[in-house]
Amino acid sequence: MITLLQNKATNFFERVYVENPFLYELLKISITYDSFIEYLRIFIEEQLSASAIAFAYAEKFDTVLFQQITWKEQGGVRLLSYIFNRKRTVNDFNYGGRLIEIDTLKFLWNDFNNIVTDTNEALANELIFTFRQFTGKLLPQKLTDEMLKELINKHKSGTDSEIVAIRKQNKDRIIRIFIEKIESGEIVRPNFSFPDGILFDEKYALMHEWWNDKSFHLQFAIRNVRLLKELSGEVISSETIELFIRAEKAGVPFFVNPYYLSLLTGKLLPSMPYADMPIRQYLFVSEELVDAFGTIVAWEKEDIVVPGKPNAAGWILPTEHNLHRRYPEVAIIIPDSMGRACGGLCVSCQRMFDFQRGNLNFELTKLKTRLKWSEKLSILMDYYEKDSQLRDVLITGGDALMSSDATLENILNAIVAMAIRKRAANVNRAEGRKYAEITRIRLGTRLPVYLPQRITPELITLLKNFRLKAMDAGITQFFIQTHFETSLEITPEAVNAIEMLLSAGWIVSNQQVFTSAASIKGHTAKLRQELNKIGVINYYTFSVKGFLENSNSFATNARLAQELVEEKEIGIRHSREFNNIDFYESTDKPKFIRDFLEKYNLPFIATDRNIMNLPGVGKSLTFRTIGLTSDGRRVLEFEYDTHRMHSPVVEMMNKVVIVESKSIHDYLKQIEQWGEDISVYESIYGYGNGVSEKVHKIWNYTKLPFEITGEFSNFKYPEEGA
Ligand code: SF4
Known part of the structure; x- marks a missing residue:
């Protein structure tokens, strides 16, 4: 029987010892911290020895191996990861980039030996649940179709x-x-x-x-x-x-x-007094944002552009403010116009970094198209035309639909002309040396949500006419990429706006930011379902970017991984059967989706990926937890997503380490305030690893009838430290 030590600095860890007598014994017989670690490592490895795969995964961060190990083994692997990564130093950008040494199990050692250390309940809970997973006492909570339906039905829609x-x-x-x-x-x-x-x-x-x-x-x-x-x-x-x-x-x-x-x-x-929290969290400032304003650190590094020099992803861009590029196939146009503004300001917007330096994009009268824009547009088009890999033009801003119809039409016409030139130039290039031709155009806009009144018959005529012209130029995919956060935003006005956009022959896709308010069980599933009903397909479910300033809305990557496995999974079944070509061609998209869902008895079609935009370059949900901070926040090591084409820079990059801005404990406390029963979230602690989903075929680029050259133009490896 275990006799607990008295007069300890905290009682947070008691449950760890009570529930794990083997651990208590190991701590008792260890003379030094290093000997404790050695005993614990041997003990865990013995338990895992029946599984060569788990063992191999613990040593090598390999996602293929990860997918073959059991839930229980993941607990052991995580403890080994804490052992193997002890004494690693990482920068915590939530606190000005301060250097911290991660040594997770040392907290336990110190507690056991009455060495006063600044720890808290969040940290202890992480350890309690990891040992429970390792000993088979923590299980994942797989939902049945019926249970998911109940969760979905708890949430409201803007059309109720x-x-x-x-x-x-x-x-x-x-x-x-x-x-x-x-x-x-x-x-x-x-x-x-x-x-x-x-x-x-x-x-x-x-x-x-x-x-x-x-x-x-x-x-x-x-x-x-x-x-x-x-x-x-x-x-x-x-x-x-x-x-x-x-x-x-x-x-x-x-x-x-x-x-x-x-x-x-x-x-x-x-x-349901908290039903609108996803809207409030997007609109209302948080204590953390107000406190951090003025010292916010940029998350995205490739947005820093010096014309003529490679950005963090290695792309050389022609102008400082009008083009963003992470990937080989797509570059984002940010027009010098009203398109730099938005119909509202989202408090977790990454542009807060810019706003704190006084660069406001909401002074609408100052954003009328400047004279020089026409010259810049021609430079941008030249860039797309002469680039070997670019095939996808994404217009955002701010918000693409904040531009007037005239400005938008001007940009779209320039794109068609460029696509025609790019195609023609390929005629003289030999097989294997041909450049990618423009096949996709996207407009990134939150206006169907913020301001559905912007979707007018005139805009629809413009989009329809453009589509017809662009098809002749070889463009086959037309996306309105919007951003509904919650089914409460799907109002009758928004439904009408989506209907109009679909009538122009464009596909409407959605990216949701998985804020803590949007992460409530069943909420994102409900959004996917309601969007499908009106003919919208889901594209991304993004973890909240940013550091401490966005911690209030951060839901943790473990919750994102949990949502994927425990809720979204039901909508992933049969999703490969969803015929993208027929969907593109269908003239009644809501009916097409409805028929598919009925055929396979699905609540929604999970075409989206749960993912994080990594600071620096790329997206991924392939991570493992390598440690904990003294206040219980996770330290995650990410690998780049292998399911899509990246800049060659990725090959020379190390894994990306992120110190999360919020502990799971604090996240659960937050959603409990909104009336959630957090006991049904418990398995969240078991998601110490994540794996990026494959890209659904609906997002594949149209295949060109020739091989695109393997050569990368406009690319150079950035200098060290750039
Ligand atoms: S719509 Fe996008 S760009 Fe505009 S404020 Fe919101 S997050 Fe930022």
């Missing part, structure tokens, strides 16, 4: 009648306040003023008309706390308002349009 009614109430309140402000002269917008002498009812009707106009929402966007407080009524708590006041003083930008503000439900939905 009670949600529609709340939004109507919000809209009415916002409109009435704006009428007062226009009448009193507090708000003056030349394009939105009342004719003299009209009655209140007429003003009210006019405001409803304006509500359908995107310009109204941009001109009446809320940028200060006072107005936010007035317009939001009881929907926003006084604590949030206090935080906004602090944020305003610290210079954190804020921008929300009236339509998106009207989506908040808060206490107006008493049965």
Whole structure:
């Protein structure tokens, strides 16, 4: 029987000793820390010795081997990983890049020997659950179809009648306040003023008309706390308002349009007061962001561009601000126009790094197309044309649809002309030396969500006409890449916007950011399902990027891996049967998806990948946990995703180490506040490793009738330290 030591610095670790008598004995007989580690290693290796694969995986970070080891073995492998990686030093960019030495099991040793160390419950819980996994007491929670259905049905959609009614109430309140402000002269917008002498009812009707106009929402966007407080009524708590006041003083930008503000439900939905947390978390600043503002460190390194010099991914780019490139096949155009702005500001946006230096993209009047843009556009097109590998043009910003129709049309026409030239130039190139031709165009936009009023018949005509012209130039794939965070954003207005976009013959795909609010069980599955219903296919489910400033919305990579295995898995079944070619050609996409789901009895089609955008280059969910910080945050070592083509730079790069910004314990405490039963999340601790999913064939590039040259133009290995 174990007699627990008395007067210890903490009691956090008691359960580890009580539940694992072998560990207690090993600690007792060890004279030094090194001897304890040696005894423990031998003990774990003996337990794993029946599995040569588990053993081999522990030594070699190999995803093929990982997929063959059992859940229980993963616990042992993780403990070995803590042993093999002890004394490694890593930079913790959550705290200014400070160097920390990871030695996870030392915390246990110190505790046992009454050596006072600064540890906490988060760290102890990690150890408790890892030993439980190793000893077979922690199991994964596989869901049945029925259980997943129940989880999905817990969540609401923006088209549910009670949600529609709340939004109507919000809209009415916002409109009435704006009428007062226009009448009193507090708000003056030349394009939105009342004719003299009209009655209140007429003003009210006019405001409803304006509500359908995107310009109204941009001109009446809320940028200060006072107005936010007035317009939001009881929907926003006084604590949030206090935080906004602090944020305003610290210079954190804020921008929300009236339509998106009207989506908040808060206490107006008493049965689910936290249902709108995914929206709030996207809109409302957090303590951590306000505190970190001014010292935020850039996550993405390849965005730092010096024309003529290779970026972090090795690509030489022609201009400083208009092209981003990570991968060989695609480069992103960021126009010098309103397209640099967005219909609202997401607080976890990576551009906060820029915003803290005063580079604001929400001063809309200053973003009209500058004269020089036409020259730049021609330089960019020349770059695509002369590049051997580029075949995919992604226009973003900000937001591609923030550009006016005229600006957008101008860019799209330039792309068609370039695609024709690029094709023609290939005629004179020999087999094996031909360049990739442009086959895909994408518009990255959150406006179907933030501002569905932007999707007008004129825009649809433009997109339709462009598609026809572009098909003649060899472009076969047309994507609107949007960003719904929650099914609550799928409002009747958004449904209409998606229907219109689909009618233009474009495919609409979605990328969700897996914030802690969006990570609630069944939430992402519900979003996938509701999007499928309206003909949208899911592309990525992204882990939140950033360091401490985004820790509030960070859901941990373990939760992302858990969601993949325990919830999304059901939608992955038969997903390979989904015929991408027929889907592209289908004129009724919602029906096509519906028929497929009915045929295979699926809740949704999991065409998306759960993934993290790594700081530096590439995406991946192939990781293993190599250690823990004293406050229980995980230290993960990532490998590059092997399922897609990368820049050659990746071959010379080391694995990427990330110190997470939040512990699993803190994550669980956060979602518990929102009413979640965290006991059903327990297996999250067992996800110490992740493996990147394969890319679904729906995202494959159209095969060209020739071999593309293996030569990379516009590429150079970056200099060390660049
Ligand atoms: S829509 Fe995208 S670019 Fe715009 S604020 Fe949100 S995250 Fe940032």
